[in-house]
Amino acid sequence: KRLVSGLTKTRDNIVAGFDSIFSGYSSIDEDFYEELEEILIMGDIGINATSAIIEHLKEQVAEKHIKNPMECKQLLINSIKEQMRVDSTEYEFENRKSVILVIGVNGVGKTTSVGKLAGKLKDQGKKVILAAADTFRAAAGEQLAQWANRAGVDLIGGQEGADPASIVYDAVAAAKARNADVLICDTAGRLHNKKNLMEELRKIYRILEREYPEAYLETLVVLDGTTGQNALAQAKQFAEVANVNGIILTKLDGTAKGGIAVAIQSELDIPVKYIGVGETIDDLQKFDADAFVNALFD
Numbered sequence: 001k002r003l004v005s006g007l008t009k010t011r012d013n014i015v016a017g018f019d020s021i022f023s024g025y026s027s028i029d030e031d032f033y034e035e036l037e038e039i040l041i042m043g044d045i046g047i048n049a050t051s052a053i054i055e056h057l058k059e060q061v062a063e064k065h066i067k068n069p070m071e072c073k074q075l076l077i078n079s080i081k082e083q084m085r086v087d088s089t090e091y092e093f094e095n096r097k098s099v100i101l102v103i104g105v106n107g108v109g110k111t112t113s114v115g116k117l118a119g120k121l122k123d124q125g126k127k128v129i130l131a132a133a134d135t136f137r138a139a140a141g142e143q144l145a146q147w148a149n150r151a152g153v154d155l156i157g158g159q160e161g162a163d164p165a166s167i168v169y170d171a172v173a174a175a176k177a178r179n180a181d182v183l184i185c186d187t188a189g190r191l192h193n194k195k196n197l198m199e200e201l202r203k204i205y206r207i208l209e210r211e212y213p214e215a216y217l218e219t220l221v222v223l224d225g226t227t228g229q230n231a232l233a234q235a236k237q238f239a240e241v242a243n244v245n246g247i248i249l250t251k252l253d254g255t256a257k258g259g260i261a262v263a264i265q266s267e268l269d270i271p272v273k274y275i276g277v278g279e280t281i282d283d284l285q286k287f288d289a290d291a292f293v294n295a296l297f298d
């Protein structure tokens with residue numbers, strides 16, 4: 001229920017167009033496909049994913065001898081689900097001792113998402129520790145401390161400008177000493193300086209490998225859903241510097257651009273694992289692509 005209400009704007013954006021074409025056309029012709037293509041692209045599904053979806057739909061329509069536009073709505077929904085299929089959507093970090101590295105550029109909702117995720121895992125009965133390893137942005141540490149407080153979890157921090165890797169080192173020691181289940185590291189994401197970012201991440205990975213080899217490692221990228229195609233471009237860039245296991249797509253509550261989740265999964269084959277649908281600690285949801293498509297298109 002919350003999923004659907006959180007996605008109202010995206011849904012309105014897409015469904016209005018759908019209603020007009022599925023009832024407005026009497027036959028399935030090139031004009032129909034062109035208008036459908038336009039609606040999907042306007043819905044931020046992306047050019048490549050849209051082309052693939054329409055191609056798949058055309059095949060299905062031919063194969064099943066469908067003549068009436070109304071009848072191809074369900075086929076379209078299935079085609080979108082098909083395009084969103086990714087190899088792995090596992091949440092293995094829930095079942096094992098693990099470290100979650102969270103990366104993302106300023107302002108996307110990274111600190112907020114780390115706080116929400118901490119609260120979520122704590123609610124599952126896990127011992128969670130946060131590491132404030134984004135030492136670049138002033139006040140990031142203070143903001144994370146507030147979230148740690150709200151979630152009721154421990155925080156390992158450092159001075160502004162401190163070496164992120166040294167904070168991760170301290171956090172690993174704390175995680176081991178306190179027998180934590182999950183260590184969540186809020187790390188930086190300066191995409192305009194890829195070389196530095198890559199070096200910083202490499203240093204962190206090396207410490208984790210050496211000091212905490214028993215921990216399962218998950219890297220999540222946080223993207224701002226309101227930026228539409230820019231979010232897709234950012235995801236591509238992060239995938240070049242890190243082994244990204246999943247995406248947290250934020251701010252879907254305030255945007256009509258939620259279709260970007262389709263583009264991300266379709267084009268990058270990286271699963272969206274969580275979506276942010278508000279500013280409070282409960283506003284982070286596990287992402288289920290099929291439920292998402294049903295909520296948006298049905």
Ligand code: GDP
Pocket residue numbers: 104105106107108109110111112113250251252253254275276277278279283
């Ligand atoms: P960071 O710079 O990436 O760490 O971003 P912050 O976590 O500070 O978030 C930036 C702003 O986005 C804050 O005002 C958050 O409250 C807001 N925000 C984060 N996630 C969401 C979300 O899912 N929905 C809404 N509406 N706002 C969000």
